[in-house]
Amino acid sequence: MPKIGMEPLRRRALIDATISAIGERGTLNVTVSEIAGRAGVSSALAHHYFGPKEELLQATMRQLLADLGRDSVASLRKATTARERISAIIAINFNAGQFREETIHAWLAFYVEAQNSLPLRRLLGVYARRLHSNLMSGLVPLMPREEAERMAEAIAALVDGLYIRRALRDGLPNPASASGLVEDYVDAKLAQQAGAR
Amino acid sequence: MPKIGMEPLRRRALIDATISAIGERGTLNVTVSEIAGRAGVSSALAHHYFGPKEELLQATMRQLLADLGRDSVASLRKATTARERISAIIAINFNAGQFREETIHAWLAFYVEAQNSLPLRRLLGVYARRLHSNLMSGLVPLMPREEAERMAEAIAALVDGLYIRRALRDGLPNPASASGLVEDYVDAKLAQQAGAR
DNA sequence: TTTTTAATTGACTGGTCAATCAATAAAAAT
DNA sequence: ATTTTTATTGATTGACCAGTCAATTAAAAA
Secondary structure, three states, X not given: OOOOOOHHHHHHHHHHHHHXXXXXXXXXXXOHHHHHHHHOOOHHHHHHHHOOHHHHHHHHHHHHXXXXXHHHHXXXXXXXXXXXXXXXXXXXXXXXXXXXXXXXXXXXXXXXXXXXXXXXXXHHHHHHHHHHHHHHHHHHHHOOHHHHHHHHHHHHHHHHHHHHHHHHOOOOOOHHHHHHHHHHHHHHHHHHHHHHO | OOOOOOHHHHHHHHHHHHHHHHHHHOOOOOOHHHHHHHHOOOHHHHHHHHOOHHHHHHHHHHHHHHHHXXXXXXXXXXXXXXXXXXXXXXXXXXXXXXXXXXXXXXXXXXXXXXXXXXXXXXXXXXXXXXXXXXXXXXXXXXXXXXXXXHXXXXXXXXXXXXXXXXXXXXXXXXXXXXXHHHHXXXXXXXXXXXXXX
């Protein structure tokens, strides 16, 4: 009983199913059938809309990035001072929507897969550059550019590291303590910066 | 032409081949045949010595951990003060042997695989606990225990994060700048600590 | 020298999975 | 009322791969 206009609904359902499948199994080694099953359709339909599996994965990655992007603009809009911008960026990465088992596993799996897939690597590059420029917009007003670059790199690494550690042991560190650690780092560095001036 | 006493040589060669195969392809999705080929033997021989693939992977992980452990005791032996111990631990993780494309890819791949394999998760747990206790031995003399715990977690996350970032873009951050970032963080926190006293 | 043991592989098996395709059914367009 | 388009799937194909096994060769032991 084919209704019309199913395409966008199916695409969305398949992408959601991909995230939850990867999230639950913790690896990109999920079959198209498994994903399709979760979305309530046959594997043939998944191929019908997305073609090869790789394209479904890319679409899923794009979805993840888009979600993060949406959260980012919303959160940054409320920030007025430079220091607030930094906090906003940190908060985005550890908010309830992002810092979930499911989402984290998906990110981690994509990091690994990016090693073999140029398109995925490009997508992650987009994310990395956006995070970097967001961070710089908060850091540059507070310190020399050189120092800001280093600190942006450190914050990004810290965030990635906390994600990975959360993926491994389940549950810990929790969102509050994770973002607390990063904030604490920023405070320490800013104090050091102020002292050196 | 079977010579005797091949077993330890073959085991070692197969483990090395596993690391380099995973390192080059960036994923645990390497076939036993590929690994065996690199080691100059047939896939049947790999199974003969290791049984199922999973066991070869575990042996490889154990090798990685053993290498890291050996580097650790060597490096820690030279440290006398608490601050030096911290630096020693940081240096271990970014020394030439550890912070290589190949090794990093292998670690990252194992992190992902650990999601599905209890034995691998256990092995990573061993590593995490050892790193944590090493860090604590350097931090506890310099600050309240509570604070030391938080900082050990942050340093560990920072190290993991720098690894992941190095795996993604090739080459950067380089060993010197990576360990520089971590040292810088430690200095900033210690200064903050001294100021608060 | 016969027998056992270690080393080694080619060939095979069974299972899994991505991708294709022909077929069906219903809505839309003509 | 045909024809075209959209939605959908079961069945199938072809590739790949982990793991097994019987067979071979040579060293060691009896």
